[in-house]
Amino acid sequence: MAHDLDHIFKSYDIRGKVGSELSPGIAKAVGQAFADWLPSSGTVAVGRDMRPDSAELASAVIDGLRQQGRDVIDIGEVTSDMIYFAVGHLKLAGGAMVTASHNPGIYNGIKLCREEARPVGLEAGLADVRDNALDGNFKPATTEGKLSSQDITEAWIQHVLSFIDSDKLTELKLAVDAGNGMAGKIFPELEPYVPWDVHEMYFELDGTFPNHEANPLKFETLTDMIEVIKQDGSFGGIAFDGDGDRAFLVDETGEVLTGGVMSAMLADYFLGLEPGASIIYDARNSRSVPKIVSAKGGKPVITKVGHSNIKQVMRETNAPFGGEASGHFYFRDNWFADSGLIGAVIGVYVATLSGKKLSELRQQYTLYSAIPETNFEVADKDAALTRIATAFKDNTQATLDGLTVVIDDSTWFNVRASNTEPVMRLNAEAGSDEQLNKLVTKVTNLITGL
Numbered sequence: 001m002a003h004d005l006d007h008i009f010k011s012y013d014i015r016g017k018v019g020s021e022l023s024p025g026i027a028k029a030v031g032q033a034f035a036d037w038l039p040s041s042g043t044v045a046v047g048r049d050m051r052p053d054s055a056e057l058a059s060a061v062i063d064g065l066r067q068q069g070r071d072v073i074d075i076g077e078v079t080s081d082m083i084y085f086a087v088g089h090l091k092l093a094g095g096a097m098v099t100a101s102h103n104p105g106i107y108n109g110i111k112l113c114r115e116e117a118r119p120v121g122l123e124a125g126l127a128d129v130r131d132n133a134l135d136g137n138f139k140p141a142t143t144e145g146k147l148s149s150q151d152i153t154e155a156w157i158q159h160v161l162s163f164i165d166s167d168k169l170t171e172l173k174l175a176v177d178a179g180n181g182m183a184g185k186i187f188p189e190l191e192p193y194v195p196w197d198v199h200e201m202y203f204e205l206d207g208t209f210p211n212h213e214a215n216p217l218k219f220e221t222l223t224d225m226i227e228v229i230k231q232d233g234s235f236g237g238i239a240f241d242g243d244g245d246r247a248f249l250v251d252e253t254g255e256v257l258t259g260g261v262m263s264a265m266l267a268d269y270f271l272g273l274e275p276g277a278s279i280i281y282d283a284r285n286s287r288s289v290p291k292i293v294s295a296k297g298g299k300p301v302i303t304k305v306g307h308s309n310i311k312q313v314m315r316e317t318n319a320p321f322g323g324e325a326s327g328h329f330y331f332r333d334n335w336f337a338d339s340g341l342i343g344a345v346i347g348v349y350v351a352t353l354s355g356k357k358l359s360e361l362r363q364q365y366t367l368y369s370a371i372p373e374t375n376f377e378v379a380d381k382d383a384a385l386t387r388i389a390t391a392f393k394d395n396t397q398a399t400l401d402g403l404t405v406v407i408d409d410s411t412w413f414n415v416r417a418s419n420t421e422p423v424m425r426l427n428a429e430a431g432s433d434e435q436l437n438k439l440v441t442k443v444t445n446l447i448t449g450l
Contacts, residue, residue, distance in 0.1 A: 007129040008109075012121045012307060015100055015109035024060035024132070027098070030110055031064020032098060033132035035124055038138045040115045043071040043095035045086040047078040049099040049182050049243050051108055051207030058098040061110065066265030067144035068138060074149045077205070079182040080255050082156050083341035084117035088335035089155060090313050094120075099182075099243040102215035105208040117335035119308040150445065154191050160341050161193055164349040165189070165330070175199045175237035175250075179214030179223040180206040183247075185242035186341065195349075201229055214242035216328060219256055219372070226254035235351075236358040238344045246327040247340035249347045251358035257365075258372075260286025260349060263323025264365040269350050271298045272322040280314050280322030280330070282306075284414045284427040285402040286358075288367040289323060303363040304401040311336045325373065325427065368410050369436040378424045378445050381417040388415060388446045412436055413443055 005026065008016035014030065016022035035044070044065050048058040054077075056374070062072050075086050081205075083097040084246055086235035100109040112120040120126050121158040128441055134140065151195035174196050184203035191198055201224065202211045212221040221303070225237045229252060231413055237244070237250040249257040267289055269281040278299040304315045307330070310322045314336045322330035329343035330336060344416035351358055378384050396406040402416030402425075410431035417424050430436035444450075 004253055005134060006130065009122065009126060010055060012119065012222070013109055013111040014126075015103065017106055018028060018108050024056055026108065027057045027060035028064040029133040029136065030129060031061035031096065032068050032138045033064075033129045034112055035065045035068035035070040036132065037112055037129050038070075038094045040093040043073055043076050043090075045073045045083060045090065045092050045095040046282065047075045047086070047095070047097045049080075050180075050185070050205035050294055051100065051105060053108060054098045054207065056107060057110070061096050061098065062147060067139040067141060068145070069143050070145040072145055072147050072215045074147065075152050076149065077182065077185060078152070079186050079341065080111060081185070081245045081334075081337065081341065083139035084113060084335055084337035084339075085156050085159060086119045086152050086432075087115065088337070089152070091115075097147060098245070101243045102213060102241040104213065106242070111125065113337075113357065117337045118331075119311055121306075122331075124308060150196065153186065154188070157189050157193065159334070160190065160345055163333070163342055163346055164263055166193060168353060169195055169349065170209075170352050170353070171195045171197065171228045172348075173199070173234040175198045175228045175232065175234050176227050177201040177203060177216075177218075177222070177237065177239045177241060177243075177350045179221070179241035179242060180204060180209050180211060181214040181240060181244060183244040183340070184307065186244060187240075190341070190345070194345075199232055199234065201225055201228060209242070214240070216241055216246065216248040220249060222248075222256065225435065226250060229254060236348075239347075240282045240340050245338055245340050247344040248327055249344060249358060251362050253359050255359060257347070257358065257362050258286070258370070259325040259327040260288055261362055261365045262327065262329065262343065263325070264288045264292045264356055265341065265350055265361060266321055266323060266329060266346060267293050268296060268365075269346060271285065271296045274320050278319040280310055280317070280420070281402060282310060282320045282324045284373065284416065284425070285323060285325040286368065286370060286392065286410060287410070287429055288365055290297060291367060302400065307338060368431060370429045371427070371440055372434065373421040374426045376426065376444070377422055378447060379422070381424055384424060384447050384449070385415065385417070387449070388443065391442075391446055407439065411439060415443070415447065
């Protein structure tokens with residue numbers, strides 16, 4: 001197959017334009033190469049999202065797996081976190097999820113994992129899958145694998161509820177925006193088990209995303225939900241991304257509990273259950289996280305951005321929880337995998353136990369002024385990093401992931417070059433808005449070369 005398709009194999013998954021880049025032929029070849037590569041013998045689960053072509057692509061992946069002798073369980077239309085659950089819960093050799101997450105409808109993709117829901121990224125097997133899929137280099141197979149179907153939704157909902165004591169939940173009003181993504185199918189299955197009055201928004205599955213982009217990290221996509229929260233006098237809201245593995249809480253005033261706030265809040269909760277535990281946070285996450293973890297007697301551990309890095313360090317430290325600024329939350333008792341639904345349910349549960357409003361919790365876990373992650377188009381990323389490193393040469397610097405510069409206890413920033421786009425990403429925090437504005441102006445000028 002054509003090697004001009006190398007670029008659709010990203011750091012953590014496969015993403016490409018439907019038809020021209022990600023065709024059923026490519027999907028089948030990925031299925032074959034994945035079947036050959038998987039370290040464990042045994043069955044593979046395949047799931048898919050609601051995009052118009054996901055069923056066809058999933059069918060092609062299944063054909064490829066079976067052609068190489070792998071038995072397949074088709075788990076149908078699911079959220080991405082359910083593929084990890086299927087592989088862990090059913091003790092399978094691996095899983096493939098056909099989705100392009102929050103990307104627009106012209107894209108699709110495939111996420112792969114191996115036994116125990118371990119990630120398969122470019123540095124952990126995806127490069128081999130890519131090379132063999134594109135070369136058509138497959139092992140000879142003697143038998144065709146069997147195909148069966150299984151609905152794992154009820155088992156998944158019970159697993160989600162195992163993270164809380166649902167008897168302690170109280171009646172409250174919630175707006176939930178599924179963004180026409182997969183949470184629209186799965187969230188209603190949770191509702192009979194929780195005493196919440198849910199205002200369902202955009203629960204109709206539609207992979208063309210007719211109402212708004214299903215990416216709650218872009219706060220402008222939350223406008224409709226915020227209006228409903230205020231109209232209904234709701235406790236707050238939950239917004240999911242397209243494949244349902246990320247979720248953000250929004251408080252009763254319409255303010256978002258950022259990835260940093262949620263990370264700090266969930267870290268606090270897990271340290272209450274497991275005193276002294278390690279808690280993982282990524283290099284661009286709020287420094288509220290390590291501060292709160294240390295104050296509670298836990299061990300804060302910083303990692304590079306990206307799910308394969310976080311899962312690896314969580315395994316090494318047996319951490320019960322890991323949080324990313326992007327709103328991915330990871331749980332040891334979920335095979336170290338991330339889940340939007342588990343994060344959201346625990347978030348509402350923590351608020352219920354505290355007896356506080358979500359806005360009060362947001363303020364409690366916001367220790368610093370911060371900017372949302374900001375992207376800059378930069379032609380020469382290395383030159384920009386050199387300019388910044390030189391300008392801040394008298395400050396503490398770390399290069400774990402991009403460049404992190406620490407000015408003082410409350411003031412820091414991180415600049416990272418994107419793996420996939422010609423952009424640099426800036427995250428920054430400071431003790432006050434004034435300090436933050438001053439810092440961001442200085443760093444912005446250095447990035448853009450002004």
